[in-house]
Amino acid sequence: MSDITNSELDRRTLLRRAAAVGLAATPAVGMLSACVGGGEEDTTDQATGTKSADNPLGVDPKAPIEIVIFDGGLGTKYATDVDTPLYNKKWPESKVAYSATQEISTTVQPRLNAGDAPDMINNSGAKMMDFGAIVAAGQAQDLTELYAAPSFDIPGKTVAETLVPGTAEWGSYTGKPYALNYSYTVFGLWHNATLFEKNGWALPATWAEFTALCDKIQAAGIVPFGYAGANAAYYMVRALLTSAGKIGTEQVLKDIDNLKPGAWTAPAVLEAAKAWGEIGKKYLDKSFLGLKHTEVQLQQNQDKVAFYPCGSWLENEQAKDTPPTFKYAVAPYPSVTTSDKLPAAAMNAAAGEIYFASSKGKNPRGGMEYLRVMLSKEAATEFTKLTKSLTVVLGAADGVELSPGLTSANAALTKAGKDVFMGYLFDTWYKKLGDESLSAVNDLMFKGGDAQKFCDRMEAASQALAKDSSVQKQIRS
Known part of the structure; x- marks a missing residue:
């Protein structure tokens, strides 16, 4: 090192x-x-x-x-x-x-x-x-x-x-x-660099490269992508919205924070939800829905899971379970479309x-x-x-x-x-809306929920909150 x-x-x-x-x-x-x-x-x-x-x-x-x-x-x-x-x-x-x-x-x-x-x-x-x-x-x-x-x-x-x-x-x-x-904190696709080097797996910059690599990883008997549904759905919300921000710039996320009508059904969010929903259908072990974060992270340390969406605290959290050959590394989330407004290298x-x-x-x-x-x-x-x-x-x-x-x-x-x-703040500002996003993203990723339903569900929750005069609102400029 x-x-x-x-x-x-x-x-x-x-x-x-x-x-x-x-x-x-x-x-x-x-x-x-x-x-x-x-x-x-x-x-x-x-x-x-x-x-x-x-x-x-x-x-x-x-x-x-x-x-x-x-x-x-x-x-x-x-x-x-x-x-x-x-x-x-x-x-x-x-x-x-x-x-x-x-x-x-x-x-x-x-x-x-x-x-x-x-x-x-x-x-x-x-x-x-x-x-x-x-x-x-x-x-x-x-x-x-x-x-x-x-x-x-x-x-x-x-x-x-x-x-x-x-x-x-x-x-x-x-x-x-x-x-x-x-x-x-640095967020992205965390993985074992040693495993990737050993198999000659190049990190993906485009979504086509991402899915092609997931196919290779799956063929090798490894779960390509995973997160814990029981208590770490937040990681997946951030992954999805990071992709939305790369598609349409951070303004997409500011609109979500500001409870702007149509923010959750905006094209960038829908495109990101579609892309990640397909990853959930094809490459995510559905049993992870009932697991806690450390259980999935341990499987990654055992090279049973390739990509894990998380923040840079992950390495320290898993220190006692990380074998000497495991070398943590992070990659940006790949570009979803060919017209993303931020480059593939952009990071949250x-x-x-x-x-x-x-x-x-x-x-x-x-x-x-x-x-x-x-x-x-x-x-x-x-x-x-x-x-x-x-x-x-x-x-x-x-x-x-x-x-x-x-x-x-x-x-x-x-x-x-x-x-x-930077990302978004709605889940900190409005806990109820944040909790709704956790349930909605689990349905999308683990239960075959479609992207439009995800966006419509979050839009309805956002606008219900916007109309609730008992909740103090905040403005992000």
Whole structure:
């Protein structure tokens, strides 16, 4: 494996990528059509300290802090072995209570509703909470002070100045930042480069090449393409909509986010649904509908599945089950038509993995300070080493020897150049619509559902939401 060093992950590279995905332009997340509810917070019992140059967020040095981390593809060692020790080094009198879960909504939502919220929460996974509803209920801390505060370990810079431009805006609702999207994720067709090299399989650039290769893979006794229907349908939604974005540009996805009439039945979405529906009929093992993500991923590690649609957390998530001969690599989703508006090399990459401080917890300032620790260069560098994932902290991966998968992801981003796009937000903004997309894509892929039915179903759900005055709407520009 060749090392990726400073020259390949420098500030200009990340800035270029940020601009390409729309982060460096005007805020991607616009204003809600109405103000959030929840009213003023009762901060009577919340811990506070005296603000100073050494304590810019006004943390109570002795106040305990509670954090809850999602135990998924990124693992939890970055929290237990890096972030928490750094926090304790800074605030030795503060006790950090830590827990991890794979079911965030089950564990945390009742506590938010009961007024017993943890101070910092990693909202992720198949059972992530509806973050738009959390913001609307006034349960998320405004992070404006965090981004304006001095960096934890980079002198002379604010936190915001150390991050990929637009990081704060991407997690904004009603014009204010509430979510920190920490991990920079590359999405595509993940595969074992060793297996492909061994069989002389060239990565496809066109859909005809893709299906022809799937035929070869199938003839070799390997499932050409797979994902887990039980809890990873999100991966397939992203694959389908990435193809739609390549066919018609990211505007197709912005229209979906903005609940524009006809967005889901647009030609680009229909073409993508038709193409992927055929893959489901011909090349997908239907038994995967009842499997969880790690079960299908294990089959891929055993070379029983060739292509897996996922993000760059995959390599770390499967580390304990990956044999030495398995070399993770990622390829862009092939062009669906001969007239796609974005080239075959175009990639979907995004800042994701939500972390937030609870505004109604006992120590929201401690929650923000924990995020400031996470956004230090030291913490971000160690995160990349431990998780094989980039962060939004500029330059944090400089000099780090990257894994095969992350090396491949970086090479794909470099090849894509300006044709890296962010994707969509509707599933984060409107959880009910996101859930509908999971069911709809499983029907399309596993049950022989046709593309028009998929598009019509999602269009109906989108427009029902658009007409529901009880749901606060958001605008993506």
